[in-house]
Structure formats: C-alpha cells, structure tokens
Amino acid sequence: MDLKHSGDTIPDGQDAVIVAASVHMGKHENFVLDFARKNRAELERLPSALISVSLAAHGDEHNAEGYVAEFEEQSGWHPAHVGIFPGALLYTQYNFLKGQLMKKIVRDKGSTDLDTSRDYVYTEWDGVKRFTEDFLAGLAEPSSQDRA
Ligand SMILES: Cc1cc2nc3c(=O)[nH]c(=O)nc-3n(C[C@H](O)[C@H](O)[C@H](O)COP(=O)(O)O)c2cc1C
Structure with a gap:
C-alpha cells in the first residue's frame, strides 16, 4: 500500500511487512515515521523489514546509514532486516x-x-530483488522456536 495516500494502520491478516521509505531533505518522510511509530508493536510482532532509499546510498553509505539510525531512534522501531538502496x-x-x-x-x-x-x-534493482527474496525465504524457514 502507498502510505502517503492510504490508511496508517497495517491491515489485518498480514504475514509480514516491508516498509519502504525515501529520504527527502535529510530525513525519511514524516508519514512513514508516523506509520512506524504508530504500528511499532505490530511491526515487532510480525516479521518485518525496512527499505531505505536515498541518494546518499550512492557513494555516501555512512550518511545513508545515519538516516536509518535516526529513523530507528525517532520511531522506536528497530527492524531486524534493513536494506539501503540508492534512489534516482x-x-x-x-x-x-x-x-x-x-x-x-x-x-x-x-x-x-x-x-x-x-x-x-542509481537503484540496483537486482539488489532490491535479492533483498526481498532473502526476506521471503526467511519467512518460509521454521523459526528456532518451531524447531524446538
Ligand atoms: C526534494 C528532494 C530532497 C532530497 N533530499 C535528499 C537528502 O537529503 N539526502 C539523500 O540522500 N537523498 C535525498 N534525495 C534523494 C531521494 O532520496 C531520491 O531521489 C529518491 O529516489 C526519492 O524517491 P521518491 O521520489 O520515491 O520519494 C532528495 C530528493 C528530493 C526530490
């Protein structure tokens, strides 16, 4: 769903969530930050991932990681999976x-x-595809709890 124009809650019955956000003027969009804040508990309960898109990810990775660190700090959501990709x-x-x-x-x-x-x-679409496929493959694997 497009977070800018749709509701700000995760629809019922989702198996997993990937949140994708781009950086504008030094930070991820406020509507994504608000979404992550509001849905933090659900994002922590479900398998979830963050995809961060910026120009910094093209050659200025330190800054690109900084945007993600700030997003995590401000939202309180610390995703287990983070993909950082260059935009356009x-x-x-x-x-x-x-x-x-x-x-x-x-x-x-x-x-x-x-x-x-x-x-x-600049987006490396193969990398985006691989990140998504790896995340999905992880969902298919039984968790350590299931194996116990
Ligand atoms: C107005 C504007 C401001 C931007 N500011 C930043 C920035 O501060 N740092 C950065 O790394 N990329 C910045 N970008 C690059 C965007 O992250 C990149 O263009 C991305 O692909 C935008 O995706 P979107 O159009 O889907 O939001 C900016 C882009 C725009 C248009």
Whole structure:
C-alpha cells in the first residue's frame, strides 16, 4: 500500500511487512515515521523489514546509514532486516526550483550528474530483488522456536 495516500494502520491478516521509505531533505518522510511509530508493536510482532532509499546510498553509505539510525531512534522501531538502496535523480519530473535545488545538492557532493534534461537512476534493482527474496525465504524457514 502507498502510505502517503492510504490508511496508517497495517491491515489485518498480514504475514509480514516491508516498509519502504525515501529520504527527502535529510530525513525519511514524516508519514512513514508516523506509520512506524504508530504500528511499532505490530511491526515487532510480525516479521518485518525496512527499505531505505536515498541518494546518499550512492557513494555516501555512512550518511545513508545515519538516516536509518535516526529513523530507528525517532520511531522506536528497530527492524531486524534493513536494506539501503540508492534512489534516482528524476530531473525531468521536478519543477524548475526543485531541479535547481537538487542540482546544487548534487554539485556540492562533487557529482557530475548535473544534466537536468535527463534522469539518473542509481537503484540496483537486482539488489532490491535479492533483498526481498532473502526476506521471503526467511519467512518460509521454521523459526528456532518451531524447531524446538
Ligand atoms: C526534494 C528532494 C530532497 C532530497 N533530499 C535528499 C537528502 O537529503 N539526502 C539523500 O540522500 N537523498 C535525498 N534525495 C534523494 C531521494 O532520496 C531520491 O531521489 C529518491 O529516489 C526519492 O524517491 P521518491 O521520489 O520515491 O520519494 C532528495 C530528493 C528530493 C526530490
């Protein structure tokens, strides 16, 4: 479900939850933070994972991990599985101001991806697929409690 436009609770009957959030202006979106805060108990009860998307994940991993640490601290949810993936610079979809803002941020980082007439997609989709498949495979395995 799209957390921005749907309810803020986990629908009944879910086997597991993957929460995906992107970083804007130094933090994950507030509506995802609110969702994690509100549903913390359920997220801890169910097998759950966090996917964090940012530009920092493309070459500035320390910062990308910092965003996740802050999210965990502010939400109180400490997911057992965390995937950190690079997002995209979608210059062609930004309005003029947003495009110039993003270009400045990118230039300040020392990147040369400054051509606002095109997009730059850094996401390693194979990595996203592998993360999801590994998470799902973990659900299929009997837990240590089941084996005991
Ligand atoms: C207005 C804006 C601000 C952003 N701020 C950051 C930032 O502070 N740090 C970062 O690593 N990435 C930042 N990004 C990059 C986004 O995380 C990346 O573009 C991501 O793919 C956005 O996904 P979404 O469009 O699904 O929200 C920003 C992107 C936008 C458009």
